[in-house]
Amino acid sequence: xxxxxxxxxxxxxxxxxxxxxxxxxxxxxxxxxxxxxxxxxxxxxxxxxxxxxxxxxxxxxxxxxxxxxxxxxxxxxxxxxxxxxxxxxxxxxxxxxxxxxxxxxxxxxxxxxxxxxxxxxxxxxxxxxxxxxxxxxxxxxxxxxxxxxxxxxxxxxxxxxxxxxxxxxxxxxxxxxxxxxxxxxxxxxxxxxxxxxxxxxxxxxxxxxxxxxxxxxxxxxxxx
Amino acid sequence: xxxxxxxxxxxxxxxxxxxxxxxxxxxxxxxxxxxxxxxxxxxxxxxxxxxxxxxxxxxxxxxxxxxxxxxxxxxxxxxxxxxxxxxxxxxxxxxxxxxxxxxxxxxxxxxxxxxxxxxxxxxxxxxxxxxxxxxxxxxxxxxxxxxxxxxxxxxxxxxxxxxxxxxxxxxxxxxxxxxxxxxxxxxxxxxxxxxxxxxxxxxxxxxxxxxxxxxxxxxxxxxxxxxxxxxxxxxxxxxxxxxxxxxxxxxxxxxxxxxxxxxxxxxxxxxxxxxxxxxxxxxxxxxxxxxxxxxxxxxxxxxxxxxxxxxxxxxxxxxxxxxxxxx
Numbered sequence: 268x269x270x271x272x273x274x275x276x277x278x279x280x281x282x283x284x285x286x287x288x289x290x291x292x293x294x295x296x297x298x299x300x301x302x303x304x305x306x307x308x309x310x311x312x313x314x315x316x317x318x319x320x321x322x323x324x325x326x327x328x329x330x331x332x333x334x335x336x337x338x339x340x341x342x343x344x345x346x347x348x349x350x351x352x353x354x355x356x357x358x359x360x361x362x363x364x365x366x367x368x369x370x371x372x373x374x375x376x377x378x379x380x381x382x383x384x385x386x387x388x389x390x391x392x393x394x395x396x397x398x399x400x401x402x403x404x405x406x407x408x409x410x411x412x413x414x415x416x417x418x419x420x421x422x423x424x425x426x427x428x429x430x431x432x433x434x435x436x437x438x439x440x441x442x443x444x445x446x447x448x449x450x451x452x453x454x455x456x457x458x459x460x461x462x463x464x465x466x467x468x469x470x471x472x473x474x475x476x477x478x479x480x481x482x483x484x485x486x487x488x489x490x491x
Numbered sequence: 492x493x494x495x496x497x498x499x500x501x502x503x504x505x506x507x508x509x510x511x512x513x514x515x516x517x518x519x520x521x522x523x524x525x526x527x528x529x530x531x532x533x534x535x536x537x538x539x540x541x542x543x544x545x546x547x548x549x550x551x552x553x554x555x556x557x558x559x560x561x562x563x564x565x566x567x568x569x570x571x572x573x574x575x576x577x578x579x580x581x582x583x584x585x586x587x588x589x590x591x592x593x594x595x596x597x598x599x600x601x602x603x604x605x606x607x608x609x610x611x612x613x614x615x616x617x618x619x620x621x622x623x624x625x626x627x628x629x630x631x632x633x634x635x636x637x638x639x640x641x642x643x644x645x646x647x648x649x650x651x652x653x654x655x656x657x658x659x660x661x662x663x664x665x666x667x668x669x670x671x672x673x674x675x676x677x678x679x680x681x682x683x684x685x686x687x688x689x690x691x692x693x694x695x696x697x698x699x700x701x702x703x704x705x706x707x708x709x710x711x712x713x714x715x716x717x718x719x720x721x722x723x724x725x726x727x728x729x730x731x732x733x734x735x736x737x738x739x740x741x742x743x744x745x746x747x748x749x750x751x752x753x754x755x756x757x758x759x760x761x762x763x764x765x766x767x768x769x770x771x772x773x774x775x776x777x778x779x780x781x782x783x784x785x786x787x788x789x790x791x792x793x794x795x796x797x798x799x800x801x802x803x804x805x806x807x808x809x810x811x812x813x814x815x816x817x818x
Contacts, residue, residue: 391583
């Protein structure tokens with residue numbers, strides 16, 4: 268009961284703050300969403316074709332996955348600061364760092380999705396006279412899609428959560444609230460909570476939306 | 492309807508491993524149009540490699556393959572494949588397509604109008620004995636193994652190809668259903684007369700289905716002839732033991748009664764066999780009745796010939812003479 272009460276009053280405080288400063292909240296939310304969406308888009312545009320390509324060669328996928336796996340050990344905040352010497356401060360280095368962060372799950376899952384397609388289906392498809400593009404679009408992609416979307420969902424959750432760190436290199440977003448709140452814990456507790464709660468809600472919404480999309484793709488790939 | 496000819500076809504592989512297909516050495520083979528020819532042999536003999544070279548899923552290292560007058564490499568691979576039916580053991584049915592969509596794959600690739608495709612699907616599902624109204628909208632997962640392979644056969648025949656390639660199509664199916672499907676294929680083939688190349692390592696299946704069998708071993712065709720000749724005059728010990736040529740009953744089951752039938756006598760026997768029976772049927776009828784003689788009667792019950800046990804046994808013991816009579 269105590270915990271529930273605590274959460275309720277925190278959410279109440281957060282809503283109150285948002286109502287009092289709507290424009291400010293809106294601007295930070297927009298930046299946060301822009302950072303997250305563009306980062307995902309960039310990662311997808313690069314990693315989807317790359318994932319398809321490496322899935323066709325056992326050697327390529329072995330090396331690519333291991334290299335990316337090692338690179339993954341670098342913490343996201345370090346990636347943010349690694350981008351700093353090249354791109355300076357602000358939105359762009361934050362975007363780059365988040366795109367890098369979003370890449371591994373999309374790459375891994377695209378590779379896995381395509382590899383999981385039964386080779387007999389590929390043989391039948393080519394044997395009936397489909398072109399490579401037709402096999403890809405009509406057979407491989409629909410069957411691999413649920414796994415690919417699961418990767419996108421993982422990436423989205425990571426990116427939305429990590430976009431909070433963009434504030435440390437002047438990238439903006441909802442992390443600004445957390446940064447500000449941490450700077451002055453006595454009066455800033457509500458401000459801190461605005462950041463924490465809104466990022467959590469955003470992550471949850473992304474989970475649900477992409478989870479729904481994944482479910483739909485699974486129904487298409489495996490009817491009934 | 493065209494024939495298929497392999498002319499000095501070789502497929503060599505650089506490496507070797509569990510995934511490397513078997514090689515083929517300098518094979519020349521003519522598959523007459525409208526015949527069902529079985530490529531038979533143990534695994535690794537090159538039979539599947541032979542088959543897959545016909546639709547260019549594997550390209551030969553040297554030699555030519557003709558379908559009718561045309562060398563297949565003159566034709567773009569996708570065009571060639573759309574005009575060759577292809578059935579594989581794992582069925583390869585697309586799980587996200589309904590039965591109808593699966594059967595319609597090649598017509599769609601060929602740009603057939605929708606109505607023509609729908610009619611064709613209807614016709615084919617009837618041909619393979621799957622009531623269209625019941626099965627059209629189902630997904631492969633909702634079908635039994637035997638039903639799936641019926642769809643596989645319908646799909647391969649969709650654009651009415653003159654040539655069909657079947658790679659162990661019934662290999663993964665239980666024995667009873669397999670026998671059903673074999674009978675079904677015989678029935679369909681009697682109706683459509685495609686030129687069919689059929690790969691199997693199942694000797695019974697080969698004997699049952701083939702007009703001619705090419706026995707393969709280590710990338711070469713050891714003997715190529717009708718089932719009866721293979722059983723009565725195997726080229727060597729390998730063919731003999733592979734086919735079980737010493738099994739007299741097996742051989743008898745391939746000889747039609749008409750080949751040893753004599754003119755009907757004065758008092759036809761009460762033991763009756765049909766004109767399309769084989770010697771094995773006759774023997775079991777005689778043994779069951781304890782009789783010395785059987786009458787061959789047509790559908791109307793009219794005696795058209797007689798077979799004596801003595802003649803039957805004499806001929807079964809000397810199959811060399813029968814091979815010519817029977818074929």
